[in-house]
Every structure is written in structure tokens, then in C-alpha cells.
Amino acid sequence: MAWQPERGPLQELVGYLRDALSGHDQNAQRYATMMLGQAKSSPATANYLAYILSNGQLHQDLGLNSSDSILVRSSAAINLKNIIKGFSKAYPGLDLDYVRSLALSALKDSTSQIRSFAGSVISEIVQKGGILGWPDLLPELIALAGNDAGNVSIETQEGAMSAMAKICEDNKESLDKDYQGQRPLSVIIPRLLDITSSPNPKVRAFALASINTFIPRTSPSVLASLDDIMARLFHLANDPSDSVRRNVCRSFTQLVDVRPDKIQPHMGGLVDYFVLQQRNTDDPDLALDAAEFWLCVGENRRLCPSLRPFLGQIIPVLLENMVYDEEDILRLEGDADDADQEDRQEDLKPQFATMKTPRMATNGHVGANSEAAPKPKIHDTIAEDEPSEGEIEDSDDGNAGSLEDRWNLRKCSAAALDVLASHFHGAVFAITLPYLTENLRHQEWPNREAAVLAIGAVADGCMEAVTPHLPDLVPYLLSLLNDKEPIVRLITCWALGRYSSWASHLQDPSDRKRYFEPMMEGILNKMLDKNKRVQEAAASAFANLEEKATKSLTPYCGPIIRQFVECFGKYKDRNMFILYDCVQTLAEHVGPALAQQELIDTLMPAIIQRWSKVSDRSQEIFPLLECLSYVATALADAFAPFAVPVFARCIRIIHQSLEEYVMAMNDQALEKPSKDFLVTSLDLLSAIIQALDFRRGGELVQTSQPRFFDLLLFCMEDPSNDVRQSSYALLGDCAVNIFPQLQPFLPTLIPVLIQQLNLDNLKDQDSEQGFSVINNACWSCGEIAMNENAGIGHYVEQIYKRLLGIISNPEVPTSVNENAVIALGRLGVHCSATLAPHLGEFGKPFLQIIGPVEYTDERAHAFLGFNRTVEKNPQAMEDCLLDYFKASAAYLRPLNSGFNNPSSKDLSESFQRNIVGYQSLMPNFEPFLQQMPARDVEKLRRSFNL
Secondary structure (H helix, E strand, O other): OOOOOOHHHHHHHHHHHHHHOOOOOHHHHHHHHHHHHHHOOOOHHHHHHHHHHHOOOHHHHHOOOHHHHHHHHHHHHHHHHHHHHOOOOOOOOOOHHHHHHHHHHHOOOOOHHHHHHHHHHHHHHHHHHOHHHOOOHHHHHHHHHOOOOOOOOHHHHHHHHHHHHHHHHHOHHHHOOOEOOEOHHHHHHHHHHHHOOOOOHHHHHHHHHHHHHHHHHOOHHHHHOHHHHHHHHHHHOOOOOHHHHHHHHHHHHHHHHHOHHHHHHHHHHHHHHHHHHHOOOOOHHHHHHHHHHHHHHHOOOOOHHHHHHHHHHHHHHHHHOOOOOHHHHHHHOOOOOOOOOOOOHHHOOOOOOOOEOOOOOOOOOOOEOOOOOOOOOOOOOOOOOOOOOOOOOOOOOOOOOOOOOOOOHHHHHHHHHHHHHHHHOHHHHHHHHHHHHHHOOOOOHHHHHHHHHHHHHOOOOOHHHHHHHHHHHHHHHHHHOOOOOHHHHHHHHHHHHHOHHHHHOOOOHHHHHHHHHHHHHHHHHHOOOOOHHHHHHHHHHHHHHHHHHHHHHHHHHHHHHHHHHHHHHHOOHHHHHHHHHHHHHHHHHHHHHHHOHHHHHHHHHHHHHHHHHOOOOOOOHHHHHHHHHHHHHHHHHHHHHHHHHHHHHHHHHHHHHHHHHHHHHHOOOOOOOOOHHHHHHHHHHHHHHHHOOHHHHHHHHHOOOOOHHHHHHHHHOOOOHHHHHHHHHHHHHHHHHOHHHHHHHHHHHHHHHHHHOOHHHOOHHHHHHHHHHHHHHHHHHHHHHOOHHHOOHHHHHHHHHHHHHHHOOOOOOHHHHHHHHHHHHHHHHHHHHHHHHHHHHHHHHHHHHHOOOOOOHHHHHHHHHHHHHHHHOHHHHHHHHHHHHHHHHHHHHHHHOOOOOOOHHHHHHHHHHHHHHHHHHOOOHHHHHOOOOHHHHHHHHHHHOO
């Protein structure tokens, strides 16, 4: 007999499902959520949830109104999907066949929301059990969606095709996998193409969206059907359904990257089509999908040149779409002066530590990445049913973002204009100029704002063409900083930031006074605008100006710092984050110029005051610690008065984070702390240790509680790559700056360091970040090796094996190889006798890898260690002796030109001993030399008296 629910538990579960999604009673909501969590431990719960999801008569059976019925059934689907997601084969009592049958029956429901949720449940079952775990499913869905029987209802066709689209999206790899010589996709693609002929527009849209899922994967099954796909796209291009045409646009856009050769012959017709679709004012989503075509083609080097004849059609439609639409204008017009209002909690964006570049022995320092925010990727999500009134959406993201954060037609059009300007330069500006002339001084603010957006968008690509106009344009833009509409002031700040490179590189003092100084002053003043969004835009623009002007800002540090201090006093929490960026960017670029006592006395009290207000567990601590890292580096020893409390707080944050992590690992109910607490604290400790003299830095480490190196050891073994990357950077900085304090802990730290050098520990999914950790580990290893008293001799054999494994692996990035050979060479400075027996193994790769590395102290140390190793085993160089002589000749140039490093004399003498030594060992020395370029031979003869 089929399973049947008991009425009592059914009513109880329905009540919990209703309350869990109801916002009217938070206490009831919390209790319902807790009870649902407990119910998941019972296998029968899945049956109850499947029954509720599929029961269209639920409102009649249990006395629910129609709206509550949809809510409860949707909640059942969400909970059922989560149970299946956590399902394992060992889970006893789950009647999967029952759940499958009811989920399939729910695809026939009259409510589109329920059909959509049922599709999500079915897709989750496939993800969990695999394609072969439900072999009849795909043929059944395709038969239903294609109405093979001829009597399938419209609702069922839609439900089946919606489920199929979800399965395609969630199971791309498994559908394209070879199963005993057959790929499911080879059968699915032709059937989907057939279904795009359905009389139902939603079915057509879902079918095409499913095909779009596989186009970017360049699947053999898709490529085999590409001509048929192109034919269907041209047939569907004028479909009456906006949703179908949206997917047509997405298909062509994806094909730009996959098969540009298929797009190029049709470019003229496609330009006409996409211009027409982008001008569709009834469906902004369709217009956005059309606009993304220009962005994608503009970034494709092969296809972009083919747009040149059509720029006169494309640029005007981009400019049209850069004006705010009527709905947005109503939301933005007369934006309030809100600088004195506290931020709402939802206005505060999550903060993360900045991704860092790894330590490089090839340049001796590390900096923070300053990459621009990436452009949102082209939409590759499947088409979704529009929820009816009263329905809820099956989405993991309940917040689509605010107007200024949302990727939309206006932003996409501006981004496309930027890309096309970067390729076609003056041709784009020539078409844009009449629009600018007409709209920059327009009486309506949306037109003025769009014109400023356009002039900013073409800045990078059209600078040469725009430059003659800038003497008139910049003063006008500066006047717009006082526009009555905050949104105009905002975009003007951004545009001025885009032209700050031009202004900051003016050479004539009178030009700088006329343009650069007013630009700098204007943006600085807007950092204290009465509108918070304008403040944010101005601060971002000023950080951009700092990046472009670099050290030329040094004479202006006084007024800049004073304005920053004013901002510290007036900014609310959200804008404080960009203010930190302004301070750290200034510190990064003017460096020691910031260490004047007057500037320190002005800036540091404001930072420390804010520092005292921010709690250890606030996300604001991340950008604050990063900011202080740059400030400490710039101030150097002048940071000493602030170092003790800052250092102690970093130690406290690290200790607290490690304790919380251990507790969370032992108690699943506890939330794991963000690793950014560790990363930013470790980075600031590194900056302080580098900034202070060795005595002060050593005292801070010596007196820290808990013990500094005990905490560092835990961080070196942390599962997070980011934490370990920062940990090994700190280890290397300690070796350079406070070695006496580090030395007693090396017997504990070095085995962990050696283990980090093991490539077998790298995981494929995070290999890029993992290599950055190894990079820093190699660098720190080299720094430790340079200290004669390191006692590292006991570990040389183990370190050597790890470093050899790195430089012998062709998949290791160049930068990691360079750091590895430099570490290997530096090991030879004091441990050459141990390395000498292995010289035949590593001599050739050492010379090949180190050859292109720039001349630095670290490279000199590495060659000194290598030379000492060669001196102890000269016969081992037989296979690469000519390479060694060439490297010796190449090194003579920096040595003879006065290259300044602490080992230059030792290095020169070591080259001489080895070259002269080989002369005495080799009976055919002269013929051997003649294999080298004559210029190199002459260098060797002259330098070493050969």
C-alpha cells in the first residue's frame, strides 16, 4: 500500500512551514525554523514535504486560503530540496521513489511557482544521484515538454521544460560526459532544438536557455549541432516573445567567444538586429542582453575590428541608453542631503581583506593589488518563470541590490562605450562629440548626467582626441561639482577621476596651477559634500587621482591630510571604508614624505580615535588594519609611538580568532570567524616589524602575550591559503628584521615550512592561490638561509628535495620557480658542502630559471651560494658549463657598473675563482671559450685575466 500521511503530523508540519516564511511574528518564525530543523532528522519528513508540495487540494484539505497554500507548498519544496542536498546513501528510510513521483506530478500543477519549485527539487535529486541514478527522467521530461503524446497540457509542458532547464544548468558536466561511448547531450541538443518550435513562448524560451547553458563550454555535442543552432537563432530572432529574443541575444553573445568565425559573416545583419533590440523600451532586460553583445564583441580582438563600419549605428544607441529612465529619475531626483544621517545596517557592504601579491625575491618587496572591479559577466542564467502576485521566488539572493550597485542597461552601455573607445579611439569620440556638445549644458539634469558619464567612459580610449578639448572641458566639469542634483555631482567626481592622469602629468607649472590644482581641490572639497553618495564618489575619485599623481602629491600633503581628518570627523560608517583607501593610497605613493612630524600630529590622532571606536569583531577592522599597514610602512620608525597598542591589538585579534575557530570546529552550531581577521592582522604585524628598527621590533615580539611565534605557527598551518600566504610573508620579514627573536623558534617552524613546500599538498581547485603561498614560503626560506647562525644545515637535504620538486615541475608558475631557485642558491651561501653532491641535478634548471631575473641583492646572494657550491663540485657542471660561463659574463656588467649589494665583492671573487679554476682543469679551454659570443669572451678575459 502506498505511503499516506497522518493528519496530525501533517497539520503540525504545515503550520511550521507557514510560520517559517511569515514575517508577521518573529518569535513564531524562529520556533518554526527550529522545529523544521529537528524534523529533518526523520526520514518520513521528506515524504510529508513531497506530499505537501504536490497536493493542489491542500487549501481545501486543511482549511488554508489560496495564498497560504502556495506559501506552504513553496516552503515544503525549499525544505525538501535542502534535505536532498544533505542526503547520503547511508540515510535510512528515505523513500526516494515516492519523492520522485510526487515531484514529477507537481510539474503539472496549475501554479507556475509550484512547477518551478518542483523543477528545483528534481534537479537537486539528479545532482545528488547522478544522471544514471534516474535514467528515465530526461526522456520523460523531453517527451512532456515536446508534447510527444499530443495531449500534454500547456502547464505540464512549461513545468517539464522549466525542470529540464534547471537540470541542464545544474548538471552541465555530467550531461556532457561520455557514458560508454554516448553523451546524453548529443541526444538532448537536437531534441531541444525541436522544442524551440513549440507554440508556447515559455517553452521556447526555456528550451533555448537550456542550449545556452552549454554554448560557453564548447561541448563537442554543441559544436556538432552549431549550424542547426545558428539556423534556429535566425528563425527565432523575430519571435514575438521578449523572453525568446532575450535568449537569442544571449546565444549570439556567447557564440562571439566560442566561434567568432560563425558570427563575423553576419555582422551587418546582427548590428541591425541588436540595435533594434537595444531600443526596446518595453523590456529593459531585453535591451540589456542586446547591449552586452557590444561589450562582448568589443573585447574580442578578432571580431571587434569588424564593428568599425557600424560605429555610426552603435554609438548613438549606447549614448541613448546611458540616460536614466523615468523610474530611476523619480527615485533619484532631489536626492536628500543626508550626510548627517546615520547609515542603516543594510547600507553597509560586507568587507574583505584585499588580495595581495606574493613576496618576490626578484624585487624584494610586496604590494597590495589595486585591480579595478571586474565587469559583471554576461548573464548565463536560465530563463525563469515570472512569479505571479503573492508568490515567492526560488532564489538564494533575496536582495537584487540598490540602484547604484545594480548591473543595468545604463552601466552596460557605458562599459561598451568604454571598450569600443579603447579600440577605435578618435573614431568613437568623433561620433560622441555632437552628443556631448548638445547635452553637457542641457537644462534637464538626466541629460547632463549622461553626457558626463559619456565623457568619462571615453577617457581611457580617446584621451588623445579629447585632450585638445580638456582646457575648456575640465573647468566646466569643475563647475558641475556644484550642480544642485547630487547625482550630477557624483558622476562628475567619477569623470574627473578618469581625467586625473592627464592633469597630474602636466609639465608646465602654470598648467598644473590652472588645471591640476583646481581638479584636486574640487574633488577634495566634494569629499565633504552634504550627500553621502557624493562623498563616496569624491573619495573614490581622489584615490584614483592619488594613483595617477603618485609622488607629485608630496607638496600638497598638508591640505590633503587636513581634509582627510575633517572626513574622519564627519563620515558615517559606510564611507569610512573608502576614506581608509584614500589614506593608504596616499601613504603608498608619497611614502616617507608622510613622516613629517606636522603631518603625523595631524593624521594619526584621527586614525587612532577611529581605531579606538571600532571593535575587534567589526568588519570595519579589515580596511582599518590594511590602512594602518600602509601608514606604518610610510612612517617607518616614526610609527614607533603608536606601535605598542597597535601591535598588541593585532596579537589579541589573532589569538581570539584562532580560539573561536577551534571552538567552531568542535561545535557545528558555532559560526567560524572570518579568516580576514587573521590576514589583516598578520599583514599589519609585518608592516610594523619592517617599519621599526630591529631593537623596537624585537621588543614588541619578545614581550607579546600570547607568544608571537606560537601564534604564527598556528597561522602557518591554517587551512586557508590567504592566512598561510600572509603567515609566510611575516615569517620572512621576521628573518630579515628580528632574526635573534626568531632563531630559538626555528626548530619548530622550519618543519612546517618544509611541509608547505610540498607540491603534493596543492589542491587543483585553488592551485593559483596555493602557489602564492609556496612563493612566500620559498622567499622566507631564502631569508632564513641567509643568516649564518640559522642552524639550518640540519634541514638542507629536506629543503633541497622540496625546492628541486618545484623547479622540476613544468606546471609551476615562473614567479614561484624564480623564488625557489633564489632560495636554493641562498642555501648554498652557508651550506654549499651539503648541496654540492646534488649540483648535477639542479645546476642546469638553476641557470635557466635565474637567467631572466632582474639584478637584485637576492639574486646576487643566490649566485654567490651557487658559485660556492660549484667551487666544491666543479665536475658536476659538465652538462651546463657553457650556460654557466654565459651567466658569468652576463653578471659582469652589473658588477662592473658599480651594482651595489652587500655581496658584490664576494660574488666577483667567487666568479673569478671558478672561472680560473675551470681554466686550469680544462685542457681544451680555449676552444671551449670560442663557443661563446666574442663580446662575452672578451669580458671574461678582461675581468679575470684569462
